Amino acid sequence: MxxxxxxxxxxxxxxxxxxxxxxxxxxxxxxxxxxxxxxxxxxxxxxxxxxxxxxxxxxxxxxxxxxxxxxxxxxxxxxxxxxxxxxxxxxxxxxxxxxxxxxxxxxxxxxxxxxxxxxxxxxxxxxxxxxxxxxxxxxxxxxxxxxxxxxxxxxxxxxxxxxxxxxxxxxxxxxxxxxxxxxxxxRYYGENCDLPCPENCQEQRCSITTGECLGCVPGYKGPRCSQACEKETYGLECLSLCGNCSDSGECDNVNGTCLNGCKEGAQGDKCQTQCQLGRFGESCLQNCSSHCYVSSHCNRFNGECLGGCDHGWKNLDCKQECDDGKFGYNCNQSCGRCSDGLQCDKINGTCLNGCSPGFSGNLCDIVCPPGFFGTHCLGVV
Known part of the structure; x- marks a missing residue:
């Protein structure tokens, strides 16, 4: 009254x-x-x-x-x-x-x-x-x-x-x-101060006359903060960008957590951290090949060894042994005249069962000198 x-x-x-x-x-x-x-x-x-x-x-x-x-x-x-x-x-x-x-x-x-x-x-x-x-x-x-x-x-x-x-x-x-x-x-508005501000208003603050929020809690936008952040955005006023999330790239609209893991080369809840040394792939779950020439150094996205392959191994990820007849760094050397064909140690090229007649040396790549012949050039004319 x-x-x-x-x-x-x-x-x-x-x-x-x-x-x-x-x-x-x-x-x-x-x-x-x-x-x-x-x-x-x-x-x-x-x-x-x-x-x-x-x-x-x-x-x-x-x-x-x-x-x-x-x-x-x-x-x-x-x-x-x-x-x-x-x-x-x-x-x-x-x-x-x-x-x-x-x-x-x-x-x-x-x-x-x-x-x-x-x-x-x-x-x-x-x-x-x-x-x-x-x-x-x-x-x-x-x-x-x-x-x-x-x-x-x-x-x-x-x-x-x-x-x-x-x-x-x-x-x-x-x-x-x-x-x-x-x-x-x-947290109330209206002529009788009996209308609650929209639930996503920051600090429950809204216009005393219209009820429009004077700021939104993280993850929402719009006059009444009723709209979730658009795809690939999150946080306060939806100004933060999602990290390297897998699938469609979407993340939690409030805190930015990737819902389905990370794309290749990224890790962490928000997929904003690069893979640690020695890891690659989706969410950094795969190990680099132990046969990278520079130990455990590989491309964080696809696992390609950055310095090539160790002796005896080939391909971009260095996970396959050299083909028969090849050995050494990136398998770029050919075996010598081994006794059993082209079989040699895939790392150093040593013939496993000796040399074919007429050749000698650790790699069986030396032709017998004049006057010598046979296995390991032990025969004398």
Whole structure:
């Protein structure tokens, strides 16, 4: 009942007020940079006490900061991160018709929403250098559909800035009321704050008016985060690319894990790591041939030995022995005149059963010298 009365009163006083949301600033802790005095009755809390029918300085319903200051700052702590729609500011008027006598002090103000007490960490909801005299009016509504804990009012007069001539020399808070309308729990939206944000909204944060997510959890995209990442993408905002996944190249849309293993030459959950030395193929499950000329060095995709084959072996993967009659590195040498045809040691070419008549040497490749003949050239003419 109390809330309904306040809303009805605000509509009469301030035509743009909407009563659908909660005034989250009411009676919350407030702070200002400089009080008017130590015993000032115009402390920071006066701007959130729900009273602003008397906007004269003796009405005891407005906060007033110290005189002759180059900066003025005030903030309210909403208690937790909440979903904000808009902010109403009612500045001091001394109960005179608008524009009142203090618009020049109000001119050029800033409004921030932050998750910390530092305005620099927050979102700038409003700032404008007013160029028209007698602006801004003392009643302001600022649309600021963001999430945050602190609403910060700030104004300044810098020595390095040339302001319009009607601006005051100094700045003051002089806030009779600051209302922050929104939903007290950030995971809800709508005029009655009873609609849950879509389930895939990051930190359950969504627009207080439309329910559109203000960011998606990893693996999803779209205004309401209802669309999974497209093929071969994953993660936050679907900006990460899948690794070398097998089959269609798809990976888990949330964490990037390859669902069906890795393509040739890659390993790991995300298939983003090259095969270790000595391994190749899909998910690096195969061993390089032990007969690679450079031990265990092979192409990580197809197993081809990078330095050729060891003596006695052939083919790209060096897994087949030399054909009969061949031996040595990559099987590129021919056996000599062995006694049993072309049979020789496939590694060093030594004839296993001696040489054919008329030849000698370890490889049986030396013709008997003149005057000698027979096996191993032992016969003499």
């Amino acid at each position: 109390k809330r309904m009365f306040l809303c009805a009163f605000q509509v009469i006083l301030y035509a743009t007020c909407s009563c659908a949301y909660y005034n989250l600033a009411l009676h919350k802790p407030a702070w200002q940079r400089t009080d008017y005095s130590q015993s000032s009755p115009w402390g920071a809390d006066k701007a959130v006490d729900g009273k602003y029918t008397d906007r004269y300085f003796t009405g005891n319903q407005c906060t007033i900061s110290a005189d002759k200051q180059q900066t003025a700052e005030w903030r309210v702590d909403l208690g937790s991160v909440v979903s904000i729609n808009y902010i109403n500011i009612f500045y001091r008027t001394d109960n005179l018709p608008s524009p009142g006598p203090y618009y020049h002090r109000f001119a050029g103000y800033f409004v921030y929403v932050s998750n910390t007490t530092q305005r620099e960490d927050g979102y700038l909801c409003f700032h404008e250098i007013q160029q028209v005299d007698r602006t801004p009016t003392e009643n302001q509504t600022i649309s600021c559909p963001v999430h945050g804990r602190y609403v910060i009012f700030y104004n300044e007069r810098r020595q390095d800035v040339t302001y319009p001539s009607f601006y005051s020399q100094y700045v003051y808070n002089e806030l009779c009321e600051v209302e922050v309308y929104g939903c007290p729990v950030q």
